[in-house]
């Protein structure tokens with residue numbers, strides 16, 4: 110099985126029957142390697158090794174009590190899926206709640222929702238679904254019409270944080286568990302360290318106590334688990350997970366940051382654990398005890414006058430509400446047209462003013478269309494924009510019988526300031 114991560118790195122796993130028994134139980138046939146240990150083991154031993162490390166993290170950081178109600182926000186990806194499965198298996202007596210927020214990301218959110226439904230059915234965990242477009246009448250894609258068009262992931266983060274907190278309150282959750290793993294944590298720590306952002310570093314602790322009453326405790330049970338082993342666990346236990354990347358993921362920026370850490374790991378297999386330990390046991394306590402930070406960390410929490418959620422913003426409007434206010438100023442959020450709408454749109458337009466691109470196929474529906482391969486999405490930003498530069502003054506239309514492919518072009522070009530639409534369906 111192949112898995113494409115959000116930074117477009119690919120994980121691969123093929124289970125095979127090795128011609129020797131499991132290195133741990135010495136009975137069953139070995140079928141999988143534990144990457145961090147470089148030993149080949151059977152399925153049961155892999156699971157036991159994997160689950161024990163999580164159990165140890167949960168217990169040593171005292172993450173929750175058996176009477177807590179724990180919510181797991183599911184993205185459809187391997188991390189949250191594995192987290193839910195392991196919590197259910199290790200603590201069958203604890204009240205678990207799966208939650209899925211459908212953010213209205215076209216060609217992504219609905220598919221991920223289907224996967225999450227399957228996962229919760231398989232694990233027999235109750236699932237609560239919140240549909241952003243239905244509840245609040247906007248979708249994450251709409252931010253492409255605002256000045257945050259190149260920062261969609263950060264806007265999405267602000268909106269999700271607000272919803273995490275609101276949903277946790279409504280469902281009476283006392284604990285929110287997130288799927289942050291070792292690799293996430295250490296690479297974020299290093300980046301914050303290089304940026305000198307010590308305040309944010311403190312937020313990377315495995316347990317974050319509530320800042321005010323009524324807020325849930327946030328815990329990271331996968332804190333000490335390497336990412337690759339999470340993927341192996343998900344595959345080995347046949348957990349339903351999505352195998353496609355969010356269309357807004359910008360792979361070029363994330364990839365570079367992680368590469369440094371991966372290079373270090375090649376020299377020293379324990380480096381991630383060593384860094385985690387230095388940050389957690391030395392640096393974070395030092396930051397927390399420094400008078401300057403102490404003052405900042407205990408600053409009073411403001412309440413947003415628009416949504417009532419806590420905010421650190423001094424003007425009492427949280428970042429989520431500020432961003433949503435921008436959407437209200439956008440009158441037309443059309444990114445997609447049906448074929449009929451397209452015909453109507455171009456009816457009165459000068460043919461010179463438009464350009465039609467057809468992705469991955471030849472078609473006679475659009476006789477003057479320009480063929481383009483979806484491979485072109487992977488070229489450098491510079492090369493991509495150079496190709497489309499001659500069309501800057503035109504209105505561009507993209508079509509593919511797999512509308513996700515053409516939609517990816519539309520998003521990329523819209524972010525670069527083009528006037529562009531996806532033709533989503535062709536029926537006569």
Ligand SMILES: [Zn+2]
Nearest residue numbers: 131134151154
């Ligand atoms: Zn074994």
Ligand SMILES: [Zn+2]
Nearest residue numbers: 413416427430
């Ligand atoms: Zn607000």
